[in-house]
Amino acid sequence: MPLYLYAVTDADHPLPVEGATGIGASPAPLRAVRASRVAAVVSDAPAQLRAKRRDLLAHQKVLLMLGAAGAVIPLRFGTLAPDDGTVHRALADQESLFTDRLREVEDRVEFNVKALQDEDTAVREVLRDTPEARRLSALTRDGSGTHDDQVALGTVVAAGVQALQAEYARDIAHRLEPLAHRTAAGDPTGEVFLNLSLLIERGRADVFAASVDQVAQSLGHGLELRVTGPLPPYSFV
Incomplete structure (x- = not known):
């Protein structure tokens, strides 16, 4: 199933938050796709993705929630991936880059x-x-x-x-x-x-x-x- 991506975090970032959901008219629960040192926070993608105020605010709310709990690399609204495997490979391939960026913004x-x-x-x-x-x-x-x-x-x-x-x-x-x-x-x-x-x-x-x-x-x-x-x-x- 296509995934909607919110952010990249450390693999041990405290997530998903219990009961937290993402964007869409019927928002799906948040979850993490993890590599060894980093993770992507995702949810199932809605059937129709449009830049509605409701969804823009939902996207921002997720980022604020994640940022309050630790270092986060925000992803642009509308970032999609076809499946978990694709996300996992991208995380593994760029793990060092993501880790460096996370340390740059940690506690900032x-x-x-x-x-x-x-x-x-x-x-x-x-x-x-x-x-x-x-x-x-x-x-x-x-x-x-x-x-x-x-x-x-x-x-x-x-x-x-x-x-x-x-x-x-x-x-x-x-x-x-x-x-x-x-x-x-x-x-x-x-x-x-x-x-x-x-x-x-x-x-x-x-x-x-x-x-x-x-x-x-x-x-x-x-x-x-x-x-x-x-x-x-x-x-x-």
Whole structure:
């Protein structure tokens, strides 16, 4: 029977948890397929697999449960295998790699920090601090500017916002990265100009959260930090 895979763990990881189930409309019990040193946490795959909120949350719940009990390598939602034998061979073939990765994330959790800035606030900062932007803005406001001036204003402001947010991002990362064992940068999107994942010692999670609060409080108006975690080490395996 096809299997749905959640994670790779050490073979002696305390699982399956009694009564724990996986994804699907009628979720099957969790179980382990073991090699000598590592194991894959699996369940029977549902007949139809779709990225529904119910199943995404169920997948995450399993990972959080496993992560609370020991080192875990999270697998992507939708990872399937045809049978136990295929999973066992994959574990055996890559056992050393899996073991090294598990030791890397042992007793560590992931936090994701996103920094956002309101667009109007960013533009106002650029207009306040950039002489050329102020000059072009004045020409636009009093009607004496040309179309080229308007285009130039947009270009100067866009470059100024990008430079300003890059400076903020460097400062925030510089203040948080010393607390992390490793970091991984994600792509900015929309108002998010910093998307940073940090691998933190589990025992220092509270210290890290307090440090993020301190950084957030020091930021100016229109800037915001959003923190998610602790999470399984999605970005570091």
